[in-house]
Amino acid sequence: MRNRHLSRRYPLDLDAWKSLTAHYRQEIKNQTITSLFKSPRNRASKFVIKSGDLTLDFSKNLITAKTLKLFSQLIDEAQIHNSIEEMFSGDAVNASEDRPALHVALRSKLSDQIALNIGDVDKVWVTQEKMGLFIDSLHTKKILGFSGKKITNIVNIGIGGSGLGPTMAVVALRDYWVDGMKYYDVSNGDGLELIDLLSEIEIESSLFIVASKSFTTKETEENAMIAREFLEQNYGERAIKYHFAGISNNKEAMDAFGIQSKFQFMVPEWVGGRFSLCSAMGLSLGCMIGMNHFLRMLEGARRMDMHFRQAPFMENMPMMLALLSIFNTNFLGAKSQAILSYGSRLNKFSDYLQQLHMESLGKSTRIDNRSVSVNTGSIIWGGSASSGQHSYFQLIHQGTQCVPIDFILPIIDTSERKNNYNVANCLAQSEALMDGYKASGTEKVHPGNRPSNTILFERVSPEILGQLISLYEHKVYVQGVIFGINPFDQFGVEHGKRLASTLNEHLNGKKKYNKTNKSTQNILNIIKNLDLYK
Numbered sequence: 004m005r006n007r008h009l010s011r012r013y014p015l016d017l018d019a020w021k022s023l024t025a026h027y028r029q030e031i032k033n034q035t036i037t038s039l040f041k042s043p044r045n046r047a048s049k050f051v052i053k054s055g056d057l058t059l060d061f062s063k064n065l066i067t068a069k070t071l072k073l074f075s076q077l078i079d080e081a082q083i084h085n086s087i088e089e090m091f092s093g094d095a096v097n098a099s100e101d102r103p104a105l106h107v108a109l110r111s112k113l114s115d116q117i118a119l120n121i122g123d124v125d126k127v128w129v130t131q132e133k134m135g136l137f138i139d140s141l142h143t144k145k146i147l148g149f150s151g152k153k154i155t156n157i158v159n160i161g162i163g164g165s166g167l168g169p170t171m172a173v174v175a176l177r178d179y180w181v182d183g184m185k186y187y188d189v190s191n192g193d194g195l196e197l198i199d200l201l202s203e204i205e206i207e208s209s210l211f212i213v214a215s216k217s218f219t220t221k222e223t224e225e226n227a228m229i230a231r232e233f234l235e236q237n238y239g240e241r242a243i244k245y246h247f248a249g250i251s252n253n254k255e256a257m258d259a260f261g262i263q264s265k266f267q268f269m270v271p272e273w274v275g276g277r278f279s280l281c282s283a284m285g286l287s288l289g290c291m292i293g294m295n296h297f298l299r300m301l302e303g304a305r306r307m308d309m310h311f312r313q314a315p316f317m318e319n320m321p322m323m324l325a326l327l328s329i330f331n332t333n334f335l336g337a338k339s340q341a342i343l344s345y346g347s348r349l350n351k352f353s354d355y356l357q358q359l360h361m362e363s364l365g366k367s368t369r370i371d372n373r374s375v376s377v378n379t380g381s382i383i384w385g386g387s388a389s390s391g392q393h394s395y396f397q398l399i400h401q402g403t404q405c406v407p408i409d410f411i412l413p414i415i416d417t418s419e420r421k422n423n424y425n426v427a428n429c430l431a432q433s434e435a436l437m438d439g440y441k442a443s444g445t446e447k448v449h450p451g452n453r454p455s456n457t458i459l460f461e462r463v464s465p466e467i468l469g470q471l472i473s474l475y476e477h478k479v480y481v482q483g484v485i486f487g488i489n490p491f492d493q494f495g496v497e498h499g500k501r502l503a504s505t506l507n508e509h510l511n512g513k514k515k516y517n518k519t520n521k522s523t524q525n526i527l528n529i530i531k532n533l534d535l536y537k
């Protein structure tokens with residue numbers, strides 16, 4: 004990807020992009036999704052892709068067979084297949100940071116031969132073995148708290164990919180929790196979540212997992228220090244080594260914190276934070292569900308990886324999702340996209356996907372340092388579709404904006420009292436969004452013609468979660484390649500972190516604020532005049 008030549012107007016000057024623009028204006032714009040179902044008659048069954056345990060129904064989009072042909076042409080012209088091979092072979096697809104993005108290696112088998120020549124790929128299985136031993140030792144009481152108590156509370160201290168990923172997966176796989184284990188997550192930098200938690204849980208049965216690839220993220224540092232000081236003050240220095248594990252790429256920092264080597268788990272440099280759940284970053288999850296289930300999740304992700312790499316465009320689920328997303332934003336003009344999950348096990352899935360999409364695709368500069376010529380990432384939002392129906396769905400149905408939706412639908416939920424509510428609701432919503440509703444009172448009219456995808460599967464399991472994670476990771480990659488941007492860096496966030504660090508020093512009285520932002524200066528003055536600061 005680093006050496007990919009992009010013309011000044013790329014992707015606007017690709018034949019496929021130009022054809023899609025004309026096609027949209029002449030053949031799509033004045034259509035309705037409902038009318039497109041008249042021909043071909045088998046549209047409903049044709050516009051479906053199956054991969055592994057997942058089925059994607061994309062028939063409720065404003066697209067025709069011709070649109071799909073042009074999508075396929077765009078895939079070729081944007082050289083997606085080359086870019087996929089570059090990623091799998093360990094090329095520096097993260098060009099600005101000059102490194103590979105090898106999350107696919109994390110769930111590969113040695114026999115898959117994925118990027119074995121890249122440093123640390125051979126350590127993937129060593130780390131997994133270490134994780135497995137550690138997790139088993141916790142569950143079989145070979146590793147105990149300092150006073151000899153069994154560890155039953157897992158506290159994940161991490162933020163961004165180091166918090167959202169493990170927490171999303173722990174919630175999703177609740178049915179696989181090892182008996183007696185409890186999970187807590189702490190991310191907010193104000194320390195309050197942790198302070199509250201410390202008064203609620205039994206510390207002698209708790210393991211604090213400090214999850215931070217860099218081990219320099221301020222929020223995580225602060226929370227880890229609060230926990231460390233609490234243990235030291237209440238149980239003495241010797242308790243620390245029993246109650247802290249670390250996951251990072253920064254061994255020195257883990258050593259300095261006092262984490263014993265046996266409790267340290269390395270994350271390779273080439274794994275991005277938001278792509279890291281399948282690495283040791285999933286340790287908290289492994290502690291909750293056991294290593295076998297964790298490995299089952301990796302196997303699910305691997306299955307989708309292989310599908311992504313091998314399936315032709317018309318059968319390729321991540322590619323299709325990416326193209327639909329581009330069509331809906333760059334051609335239909337949607338400003339945001341919602342990912343809404345039915346089934347409470349997936350309540351945190353959208354939060355996780357929000358980071359994956361927005362940190363990856365929120366870029367205005369291309370890989371060749373020129374400005375992008377099309378809109379890149381859109382706003383991704385969502386949550387529980389069930390509660391959303393009783394809050395923001397009104398806007399989705401009758402508001403002035405078109406919000407394309409991915410509905411994620413487990414067919415069977417795991418509640419004792421089985422009902423079909425979620426399935427019925429999901430189908431009802433997507434039907435209403437597509438067909439609309441004609442009524443005499445204008446306030447009751449539902450315009451319809453609003454696109455949605457439905458991704459359905461039997462029930463949330465480790466394999467299925469792995470497939471879903473990989474599906475969206477690859478969808479994002481395809482979008483990034485088509486936009487000509489690097490989906491693996493996040494310099495915007497880094498800049499904010501630097502500013503915050505300077506301001507923090509100023510607020511702590513260590514340094515003067517010597518920047519010129521008048522508004523910041525004024526707010527600082529307001530704060531400094533509060534009694535609190537006098």
Ligand code: F6P
Nearest residue numbers: 163164165215216217220276496
């Ligand atoms: O917010 C930026 C970010 O770098 C994310 O990409 C990352 O997931 C998060 O911070 C946490 O980083 P770390 O794991 O280094 O603490």
